[in-house]
Structure formats: C-alpha cells, structure tokens
Amino acid sequence: MILSILSVFILAFLVPLLQKLTGNKLAFLLSLAPLTIFIALLHYYLSGTNFPISESWEWNSYFNLELAVYLDGLSLLFGLLISGIGFLIYIYAGFYMKDVKYNGRFFMILTLFMGAMLGLVLADNWLSILVFWELTSITSFLLIGHNNETESARYAAWQGLLVTALGGLALLAGLVLTGIVTDEYTISNLSQHHELLTQHTLYIPILLCVAVGAFTKSAQFPFHFWLPNAMAAPTPVSAYLHSATMVKAGIYFFARFSPILGGTVEWQILLSFIGGITMVIGAVMAFKSDNIKKLLAYSTISALGIMTMAFGIGTETAVFAGTVYIIAHALYKSTLFMMAGILDKQTGTKKISEFPSMLYKKLPLAFGVVCLAALSFAGIAPFFGFVAKELLLEMVLHSPMLSAVYVAIMLIISVFFVAILFVLTHKAFTKGRLDNKVKSINKLIYIAPAITALTGLIFGLFPDVLSNLTSLASSNIFSGFETKHLALWHGFNNAFNLSLLSIMLGTGLYFISLKVNWKLNLRFLKPFQPSKIYDYLFDGLIVFGQWQTRRIQTGYLRNYAMVTLSVILILTGFTFFYKAGIRINTESLDIYIFELILGLIVLLALGFTLFTSSNISALLSLSVVGIAISIIFMEAGAPDLAITFFLIDALTITIFVLILHKLPKKMLRKKNFDRFRDGFIAVGTGLLVTLILFSLTYNPLNSKLKEFYAENSYSAAKGKNMVNVILVDFRVLDTLGEICVLAIAALGVFALVNYTKNKKID
Amino acid sequence: MEFLLSILVGLLFAAGVYLLLHRDFVKLVIGIVIIGNATALFIFVAGRIVRENAPFIQEDGLPPENFADPVPQALILTALVIGFGIQAFALILFKKVYDIPKVEKIDDLKK
Amino acid sequence: MITEITILILVFLGVLLMFIASLGLFKMPDLYTRMSAVTKAVTFKVGLIVLSASIYFNSFPVVLKSILIIFLLLLTTPVSSHLLGKEAHERKAPLWKKTIIDELKNKKKEK
C-alpha cells in the first residue's frame, strides 16, 4: 500500500517521458493509475477484509516520522472518492486540456497532487500527514497557477498557498503540542489519549491549532476567500479540488480528530459556529454570483461549512449525516464543475448572464447532466443529495444544544441551494443573450460528468448500497457507532417538512430575485471582508517591512557604526554594572612620574589627533601616540613589542601618507549635535573599558602558561626569546594565520590599486 | 602602572570610537588605527604588567626573576600584525572610494 | 666610580642640551632657525647619551650598536632636513622678519 502511494509519485516523475511516448493519449494512460487504486480499494472493501489495515515503515525515528498507512472506513471512503473521481477527472481532462500549452507539466503536477491527497488520507503518522498536507498545498499552488501568464491566476495561487500554508503552520504547532502532551505520533493510537488531551491545559491551543489548519484548507470563515479565487485554475483542477480532494482534506481532519479532540463543548462551539457562518456566507455569495465557476466555488464553501458543522455537532446522527453528505457533495460538485468547463468551452464565457439564450435547445445533453447534478445539489428526491439533506435536517433537529439555531441556518441554506438550482438550470439554460452560437466539442468529454451525475441518481435511488461504507466510516469517527441504513424515504417527518418548505421558499427567492433588482447594500462591510483584510495584511506587511528596513538599513555607515557601538556599550555596560561592579586594586596605583608624563603625552597627542583640523598633522601626532605607547611597552618588559609597534606604526603611516596627498584636503567637522552624541558614546566606551580593566586587574593572574614557557622555551624549544619562541613554536599556528592575513592584504591592496588603474570607477 | 594604563586604554578607546563616528574618511582610518592600538594595550594590561624584566632566558638558561608574561606579548604581536594588514587594506580601500565621483565624506556612501 | 661619574657627566650634558633644544623650539622665530638650531643638534646630543651607554655596558656589541645609531643619525638627518628645508622654502614658509637676505628667492625671481 505504501508502495502504491509511492508509485503514484514515481509515475508523476515519469510523466515527461510518457508524454513523449503517448502524446495526446497521456491523460488516459495516467487515468489507469487512479482506476487501479480505486479497484484495489474497492476490492479490499468488498472482499470483506477486516478493517483497519495498517502498514508502516520507519522513515526517521528522531522525529517519530513513519510512513504509516492506516486503512479504516474513513480513509477508505476518502480514498475511494479521490481515486474514483480522480479517474474521471483524468478522462475529462484528457479531452479538456488537449490543446492547452504545457499540459505535460499539468498532468505531472496533477498526478503528484493526487498522490499527495491519497497519502494524506491514508497516512497514520502525524508528521507524514503534515508532509502530504503541505504537498497538496504546493501542488495545488502550481495547479491553480497553471495559467500563470494572467495576473489573476498568479494572485489566486499565491493567496491559496499563503492561506493554506498558514494553516499548515498551525497544524505543525498543534502536532508538536500533541506530541509533547501524549508522546504519541500515530494518529490511530491517539484516540486512546482522548481524556488526557481534552483535560490538559494545552487542550485549547491544540484544538485551535488543528482547527485553524483544517479551516484554512477547507475554506472556512474567515479563511474562505482563497477558494473562489482558486477557480483561476484549469477547470479539471477546480472540479477535483472542490469535489473530492483539497478542500475535503480539512473535513477529513475534523472527522479524524473527532474521537481524539472532539466531544467537548469547545469543539462543538468552535466548529459549528464557524461552520454555520461559513455556510451562510457561502450560500449568499453563491447565489449572488454570475460567474458560474465562482458560484460553484461559493457553494462549495457553503457545503464545507455544512460538513464542518456536522462534525462539530458530533452526535451519532450528525457524524453519519456529514459522512453521507461528503459523498453526495463530491458527486454533484464534480459534475457541475466539469459541466461549467464544458459550457465555458462551448459558449466562450463563464458568465451565466452571457450564456446564449435557450441554451437547453442547443446543448440538450449538457442541460440534462447539469439538471441531474443540480437537483442533487438542491436536495431534491430521488437524488442522493436528497438522502444527505434529509439526514442533515435530522441532525439539526436532534442536536443536543442550540437546535433552533442550527435549524434556522440549515433552512436558510436549503432555501438558497434551491434558488441556486434555478440559477443553474433555469437562468443558465433559458435566459441570456440572443443568437449566440455555440462551438462544437468532442461529445466524449461528457462521459465523465455524466457518470458522476448518474451515480448521484443511482445512489439516490438505491442509497442502501452505501450504508455499509458510510457506517464503517462513521464508526471511525464516532466511537460506538451502530450501523445505520440509508433510505430514500423516511416518511413525512419534520425533516421532510422542512425540506418541502425550503423548496418552496427557494423557488420564491429565485423568481423574486429575477424580478426585483435586489441589491443588498453591504458596501460598508467591504473593508471588513476577510479577502480585504488579506489584502491589507499583504500590503501592510510589505509597507511595514519597508518602513523598518528604511529605519534600520539607512545606508549611512555612521549610523551603523553608531548603533553597533551603542549596542556594545549598553549591553556590556549593563552586564558590567549588573554582574560585576567596580573594584580597584590599590597596589596598581604606584606610578612613576615619568610614566605619568608619558601618559600625559599620549593624552595630549591623542587630543591633538582628535581635534586638529589638518589631516596630516593628525597623522603626525598619531605617530607620536604610537611612539609613546611603544616606550610604555619597552618600559614594561616588552622590547619586541616596542620594536614591532614602531615599525608597524611607521609603515601604516607611510602608506597613509602615500595616499593622503591624493585625497581632498578639505577637512570635515562634526556637527554640534553629532559631537555631543558621539562624545557620549566615546566617553562611555572609554570609561567602561577602563573600569573593566580596573576590575580585571584586581586579582593577580596565575598564568601557568608563563611558567611553562619559561621552563621550556630554552630547554625544549631552543630559544631564549620567549616571545619569539611562542610565535614560531608554541603558537606557530597563529603566526601562520597572521602571515596569511598579510599575504591576502598585500595581494588585495595590489588588486585594489591596479584593477581599475586607468579607468574611472563608476 | 596598571591603573595608569587602564585609564590610557580607556582614553584610546574613547578617542578611537569618537573618530570611528566621524564623517571624514581620514579620521575614520585614524580611528581604526587608534582602536587597534587600544586593543593591543588592553591585552597588555589584562595580562598584568611587570615592570622589571623582559621575558628572555638568561645566559644560565634560566628565566630572570620577575619577568613579564610573554603570552600577552605574543598575542599582541600577532594581533598588531593582523591589524596592520587590515589597516593597510582599509586605507587603500578608502582611497579608492574617493575615486568614486561625488564621494567625499562617509555620508556620501548611502547605497 | 670614575666611570659612573663620566657617564653621569655625559648624560647630564646630553640631557641638558636636549632640554635646551626643546626650549629652543619656543625661542626660535621661524621654521628655518628652529630647524637649524634645534633639530640638527640632536646628533650631538643623542651621541653623548649613546656614548655614555657604551661606556656603561662596556661591551663590544653595545659599542657597535652605539656607532650604528650615531652613524644612522648622521646619515639620515641631513637627508630629511634637507628635504624639509627645501619644501618649506618652496611652500614659502615665512622667514623671520630680521632675516637679512633670501638669495634663493632672488634666484627664483630671476627665472
């Protein structure tokens, strides 16, 4: 099983090669992969294997990372959806993408995406889930941005990626936290820690992290805005993303985590609240949309809200309803999207209002398929959507808390869905512009949507076929779930009544909206729309970045130096006074007069260097400083040092003098404020250094090095000058480095001088 | 002696830092030189000071009494030489920078 | 004893002269007089001190070094002061008002 997932990835990398071999038939060849998986999964299911099946292969034990596959009802359900619909999508795309540029890349990424999705639902290890999770993000990024020459595709892809990546990060945090609380990284074992987790102080953070992760992926409020934009993707991708894959990942997550984190008030409130808001927003926006893909996208958001709410409510019925609705939604939504693509190709527009009038006459087949799916979408009998909707109404009616609110929301949604049904059928296929021709298209492209639509009808007529599968899945979500049977007809119960009511209200809503130019003025809300907030954030971050970079990276060297020196001064100074404090060794106070005068000389010459207005004089007095210091060295028993000091000083100054006459003579002075500020830093640094030295020399130093060198420099190293012996023997490596510096400096100076010798620098 | 030198090191540091913050290239380089000298003296003082004898082995193969610690001296020598390399490079570099049109002071180096 | 006194005399003479030279720096009115009166005299003064050193140590190497020092001073001072004097004149360093005549300037005028 692990191998089957891996083989999908390998297949993806073979795509360029296959494309060369097969050319236009590529998609059909590739479709064999999902088909095989579908059949394999189906075989598992039908052959009565005992679920769950698990397999694992250690990937990295340091991270508790395993490539573990866990096939239970839930993952089986999702796996079947992904592979089944995936198969159809390939077929569809085979026709749809025939003449599109770079379709080789497209199929490669699509295959990767499918592999990642499969991996995600089958994986049983926290980390490997995350791996696949992010892989779906990035592949969907590439898919959405396939038409990247248009601005909108780039924008949408980027947005989608950022939002889902945000979720990924939240998920990562949640993952690590769960790992820390339970020390368990296998998802299927995590439900054993349900109590530990839900009673832990970190429960709320974990819940929030996981929820935010899932919310972003399945486009829940306030992260829903990326999904409508994502329709910039080629239509097969939209169909796949919206129906069975990407957005369902979040739902899958809620299902998976119901037994782990669910069952608490927090869980219920968070999920159902967010789900509810999302449902309503999605439905309203969908109804208002004219662009058919946008309409479908918003309806997806709404549907996802429904599922979120279902798993939020978390009762036995709710779980079951949610599970069933996943299948129903996958079937009708993939159909509708595929049809949207076909209509787009044939009419040349995505706008419903611009479709040719009386389209149903020109494209009867299309009309038929859309009707089949749309009826399921609106929950009309005898389609599978109806079965699902009945269960959902059942769920809200029997919700343990806030039942009335749920019912109201559910009703609103149903009303809007019915209205949208009319938009998709009546408005799209009868109204529109006059005398517009449609392009002809290979009729085989209808195969895929027709299959999904018909499947919806078949499942609607014989829902019991799915009873086992959905019950199995639900039992993995809700522990102690008892097998339920699906039926088309439950009798005239409250659910059915509500359903009827919604059909009536929805029909009314649609026809009223046709007559009345019904504009809700919500403009004042615009700035608060999440998509706007995303834009503000996007721009705001950049503006903030620019601001802080302007402040920090001013380009002025003097500022840099000042900040650097100030930081050094402040931090060191603080540490010194906080940790060490001042102490002075009184023995060090014995000073010879002539030392004092030497000190004074240094002081004066230094001051002169500091304040003279002539550069060359400053240099000269610098030599005085140097010589005076070397006298001090000499006096303190360091003749080598004294000589070297002379020499280096003289050489530096020589080089300085050599170039000085080429520099402008003008001498710049500091501004008054600068003087004050720089003086402050300078005096501070000087003072600090002095105090540190006072403190440092408070105690005598017992250097064992000194004694060792004294003993060994003549006897073992054959030299009487200990300093030189240290340089060329004891610490010869330092000297090696030192001469390297000299060599580099010399070559560097040479290059500096000669590289652009007779050229102006520009 | 250590007392005096500590103050001297502080002075050198103060002067060096003050010059490092200058708008004039030449002063900047002088600042670099002074800081270099200051750090050398710092190590010297940190290694404690012995006024009496240089660290040479005498004729009899024994060190003199109360001789200066050779280690800081060796360190300073290395550091000084390295510093020289860097100072020399910096000097020529600054000279080259003057060759850039319209660059006369440090503040002209923006971007 | 006698050596010590000799040394002291030499040293004091040298130091005294040096001290006077320093004073001369203040006394002399213009650059040229300062140069000739003061700086050039150093060879002699330093020579005295160095001589005393070679007497004190009374060893051949020291004598050699002393000779070298003096030799170096003899060799180098004229070169540098010649250079300085020449440049000073070309830069028209002011002459003391009581200077009698400047024949070099006259020459240049002729040109």
Add this chain to the structure above:
Amino acid sequence: MSYFEISLWGALLALVVALFITLIRFMYGPTFMDRVVTFDLMTANLIGIITLYAIVSDDELLLDIALVLAMIGFFSITAFAYYIKKRINK
C-alpha cells in the same frame, strides 16, 4: 638606590619633560612643517630616553629599540617630506 641610579632617573625624567615640552610645541604648530621638525626632535629625544632607560634597567637589549627607532624615525620623516613634495606639485 644609589646616587647613580637616582641621578639617571632624574635625567630620564628631565628628558621626558623635555619631550613633553616638545609635544606642546608640536601642538602649537602652526604649520605642518613645524610639526615635522618638532617630530624629528621628539624622535631623537626618544632615542635618548631609550638609551638612558637601557642604562637604568641595565638591559643592553633595549639599545636595539633605539637603533630601530633611529631608522624608523628617518623613514617617517622621509614619508612626510614626500607628502609635502607631492602636495606642492599638485
């Protein structure tokens, strides 16, 4: 300390004071050339100081420093003279 040492220390002190005086003159300037001249004197003065110190501390090795200083002093002066020359030619 013997009178010999004391008087040598005294001489040393006097030299340092002389150096100090020279330095003041150095700072007074007023032209760069004056400073070079005083610098020259200071170098010589320092040679004296080193030599004296060598006697005081009875360490003939210190004379080497004087020797180096004698050379280097010349070196510096030449460099500065070079500078002046270049400046004039400009």
Add this chain to the structure above:
Amino acid sequence: MRKTFILHLVLCIGISYGLVNLLSFNFSGLEILALLIGVFLILWLSCFLYFRLYFHALKGVLSLGLYFLKELIISNFRVIYFILSPRNKFRPAILKLPLSLTSDFSITLLANLITLTPGTITLEISDDNKYLYFHTIDVPEQDLDKAKQRIKNGFEKRIMKIKA
C-alpha cells in the same frame, strides 16, 4: 647592478652571521678580527655602491671628520647661546654659495655636512650644480661673504682634498 646587489646580499648575510655570533656569545680575538674584516667589507661595499669613495683618500676623510666634529661642537654651543640669550641677537639669511666642487657625490656630501652642522641647512642645489643655497642662523657681523667663505674654506676645501 644585479650582480653587485647579489654580492652585497651574500656578504651581508655572511657578515651578519658573524655579528650574530659576536653579539650572542662570548667572543674571542679571532672573531673580533672576523668582525673587523666584516665591518671593513661593509664599509667598502657601501662606499663602492653609494659613495664611490676610495680608500686611498682615507687621510682626507679623517681630516674632514675631525673638522666636522669640531664644527659640530662649536656650532652647537653657538646655537645654545642663541637659545639661552634673552633676546634674539642673531641675524639669519639664505645664502647662495658658488661651488668649486663638480662631482655629484662631493656636492651631496657637502650639502649633507652643511645640514648636519647646527645653524645651517642646505636648501637647494641649482640644476647646473654651480650653486648651493643654504640657510644660516647667524651671519656674523652681517657679512655675507665671510659666512660663505667660512664654508668654502672649511668643508669644501677638505672635500676637494679627498678628491685629489
């Protein structure tokens, strides 16, 4: 030139070996002799390279040296007198000295000696090597010629002698 340089270098190395031994260890008479030879070689070499001074002029050199020493001391005290006297009684001047010397070397030598003597500095030598301009701190009795003559009879004459 190269050859002489290499020779010079080799000799320098050789001689300095000797110096090292002398300076670092006890020395015997033989080694002193070696040293003397070394010094002799250095001097000879330096002269050969830089001064073109020949050995047969040693006597002239000695006389010049002694004279220089004398001048050095005398003028030193003269200058000290000027410094210590409360008022500046001296009268400086920049003088032009016509030269009898012709060779580059001897003119340089003269210029250097003048500079070395306290109280006088050579400022410039004219391009045609005929005149030497020097600054003197005091022209005795304000007699310019006498001042010039002093140098002509002192240093220049002795240098000429060496040449001869």
Add this chain to the structure above:
Amino acid sequence: MGYEKIIILLPLIIPLLTAIISLFFKKNKIVNNYISIVGSSLLLLATTVFLFPLIVENEILTTQAGGWEAPFGITIVVDMFSAMMLVIASFVGLMVNIYALENIKYKKKEYSFFVFFQFLIMAVNGAFLAGDIFNLYVWFEVMLIASFVLLVLGNGKKQLIATVKYTLLSFIASAFLLVGVGMIYGISGSLNMADVAVYFQGNPNEPLMTVAAVLFMLPFAIKAALFPLYFWLPDSYHTPEISVTALFSGLLTKVGIYAMIRCFTLIFIHDVNYTHTILMVAAGFTMLSGVFGALSKVNMRRILSFHIVSQVGYMVLGLALYTPLAIAGAIFYIIQHILAKTNLFLITGVVEKIKGTSDLKGVSGLYHRFPIFSIFFLVVALSLAGLPPLSGFWAKFILIKAGFQQEVYLMIFIVLITGLLTLFSMMKIWVNAFWGKQQKEPERNLIKNEKNLFKEHWSLLMPIILMASVTLLIGLFSMPLMKYATIAAEQLMNPAQYIEAVLGDVN
C-alpha cells in the same frame, strides 16, 4: 595514531597549499583554473572520506600544533559538530568553485581570485578546527580579510561602498572580540578553550566572566548578522560576483554562529539564564526583522540576503534554548541552510545571466522556457521556507518542538510567522520571476534556452543540480543528518567530554 593527526590537519593544509601553488602560477590560465578545483575536490575528499568516518568512530579527536601539550600549545579539535561543518564547508566550497569557473571573469582570476578563495576556505576550516580562542580570532581575521578582498575584487562602485561598510563593522567586531580574548586571558590565564572552560566552571564566582561572555557574544553577533547588528550584510551581499555572494552566504555568517555555539556551550555556561536569554531575545528580533527586510525588497539578491539574517535567528534560537534537541535543531538548520542558501544565490546568478538582472521587475516568465531549472529553484526555495518534507522543515520542526518543551511560546509564534513570511517572499520570487509573461530577452543574453543551459553552461548548472539534490535527499532521508546532529548536540551539551579529549583526565 599518526595518520589521524595528518587527516585532522588536511582541511587547513590543502587549501593553503592550493593557494600557494596558484600564487606561483598566477598568470597561467589553465593552472589557475584547475588547481583550485583540484584543491577543493581533494578537500572534500579529505573531509568526507577520511575525516568524517574518523570522527564517527572516535567522537572527538585532537592534535597539538608543534606537539606542545594542551593548554600550552594550540589545540586543534574536531568533534562531530566541527566535522559536520567541515564536510559541508568543503562541499559548498567545491560547488562554488565549479560555478566560479564560468562566473568569474578571467581578469579577476588573474588578480588571484582563487587564492583568496582558498584562503577563505582555509580560514573557515581553521575556525572550525580551533580549540583555542586566540587561534579562533586569528582565523576569523584571515577569513575577514579574504572576504574583504573577494568582496571588492573588481573595484565596482557598489562593491567599494559595500566593502567600506563591511570592513568598518567587521573591524569593530574584531576589535571587541580581541578585547574579549584579552579579558579571558586576564581572568583565567589561559587561552585553550577547554582549559578556560575548566577555569570558568571551577570559579563560578568570578564576576567578570559574564562581561567576557557578552564581549564575546557581541562580535560573534556582528559576524553572524544578528539583530540589531546585521547592517553590513544586506548592504553588501548584492554587490560582488554571485559566486562570492554565494560563498559568503553559505559560510561567513555560519562561522559566526559556529563560534557562538562553540563558546556558549563550552565556555560561557556559568550564567545561562542571563546570556542565553539575551541570545533568545536577539534571535526573535533577528528572525522578524530579517524577514520583514526581505518583504520590502524586490531584488532577488537582496531578498535572499535579508533571509540570511532571518534564518540566522533560527540558529541562534536553537542555541538560546540550550537543550540537546534545540542545539541539534540548530545544527541541522545550519547545514541545510548553507546548502539551500548558497544554491539559491547560484540560481540567482543564472537568472542574472539569462536576464541581465536579478531585479524582479525585470525578470518574468522563466518557468516557461526553463522548467527544470525553475523546479530546482522551487525545491530549494521551499526547503528554505520550511515546507515538508524538505530539509528546512525538519530543522524548523525540531526548533519548534524544543521551544514547546521550554515553553517559550512567543518564540514559537515568531518562528511560525517567520516561516510563513519566508514562504511569502520565496513565492514572491517565484510568482514574479518564474511565472508571468515571457519577455523579450536582452541582447546580451547568453543562455537561450534550457538545452543551451544544460549543454554549454554545465559548470553553472552542475553545482545547482548537485546541491539541490542534496537538499532534497536531506529532506527525504533526514535520518543520518539528524543522527549526527544529535550526536554533535550531545557532545556540545556535555562539555566534560570535550575537555577530557583536549586536556586528558583533568580531575
């Protein structure tokens, strides 16, 4: 035992000899080019084949320069951390070297480009090997001067200006580092790291130790480009030849980090609460400030430069958390970051070669004609942004885990936000430069299409491909690297082991 000593020293000797030989043959075109390649390859061979297995086997190896026993002579120490750094540095060195064959103009080579290059490698290796604080300082200086020259080689106006800034700020760092070294000697009377560590642990009441720690921390922080001391980096990395930038980005700041980790796990552990808290605060600001800087830029090089800053923050965070896991994370991060960041700069170089600029406004649509090349960018960029299963993710993951264990939630928040914003700007590059409309190529375009890129510019492409593959491999098979990082971290957290290896049995 003898040959081990030689092997430890090879990372120093090989570059040095290479540099010397190329100095002798400066003017010879062929020798100039290939001696350096040979040297770098030998170095890689030496570190991976000989040195690394030796360390895996023996844990910590030491040798004494000159044969003088430990606190007296200079110790050269290789533990797992330094061995890993040596391997990665030599790998990156070879890659950049190959890249430089085409990237660096002949004239620059004539002005000893490869000599400086080899010296830089040598210095970096020296810093990794140093077991003596002053020796560390020396190698730092060699590295600095070599980097100055490499930065300015060619004398471009921008280069000169950048070098002035870099030089001055580095100088300040060096000066205070030296002051720190002086203090250490003044306190402990020793320079050998292990010996100093023994002293510091034996005299916990010495009040100046923390001051010395701070004095060490600040220069390292400048060199590692930590907030608020990172000015030099973004102002200089966009100016030199891309090979140079790539090399710098891979190695320079990392040496700062290395030194910091070394010193703050071995020597300055007497006051962890104080020092490591400072580090943590700095790390937080660094991450954010760097990433915001990157957000504000529209030039690939500049964006990447700011990201170096930001990611240095991660590494320091690992140190600041001061647990074995966190330090392992930091090490993992360093290794993968060196690979990814160097490679990104190399890729930028190819972009510059194609489009004549790395400014996002002037580049677009690369994905259309250079798909494979683009995918390499994507892989590396995503790795840098920390997307699983790429290498950057694992590093981030460990740090987050360590952070949660230490309960520094604010830091984790910053890490996450920084990760997101990093992805943001990596994708900014992707969206703007690789996606978008194809433009007309500039006249001087040297690379026409991907075939051309693969055939005629292999020396540019080969390092990119190799490094991207390694990045990918580290991501997919993170086990070995994590294993060694863990060993390294355990060694670092257990200084006694290091001390014993250097000084022998102390007690």
Add this chain to the structure above:
Amino acid sequence: MLLFSVFLLFRGHNLPGGGFIGGLMAGAAFILDAFAHNVAHSLKLLRFEPVKIMATGLLLAVISGFLGLILGDGFFKGYWLDIEIPLIPKLGSPFLFDIGVYALVLGMVLKMVLPNLEND
C-alpha cells in the same frame, strides 16, 4: 638596513627580533630606495617578483610545519639540527618558519607600498 634586517631575523630566536621585524626592516629599506630613486629601480634591485617572494615565504612556513607531519610527530613540531655551524644560529624548523615569515613580510611590504608609489 638590509643587513640589519637579516641580523634581526637571525637573532630573533634568542633576542628581540625575528622574521616579522626583520622582514619589515628589509621592506623599509626597499621603500627608502624607491623614495630615493623610483619604483622600477627598487624592483630591479629586488630581482624577484614580490608575489613570488611571498609565495615562497608561505611555502617555507608550511614546509616547516610539514616536517613534523612527515616525521610523524604532528604539525609544526620543532626540529633542530644538532650540528652547530659557527656564524649561523641554530638551524631548525621554527627557524625555517621564521625565514618564511621574513620572506613573506618583505614581499608583502613591497606589494603593498610600491604600487602606491608607482602610479603618480
């Protein structure tokens, strides 16, 4: 001056001096020559390219380090010849190193200073 520099080099191991100081003095000598004459003159006097001198210096230094490696005692192990040749300081690898330093510093000074003198 050259002489003195070599002298300083040789005695360095026992008395103040050493390769660095010696090299600097030698370099100073050549610079003085360049002041007095011109750069070409001193380069001619030098006979070798400064770069080659530097490279040789580095090489000598490394070789002195290698001795130890080859003989199996570790890098930079000091070796001394037992024979004492009069007039020459004790020969040994650290001394070789010092000569390397001398050559390098000499080359360095020339490389650094002469180009600056040259171009005006």
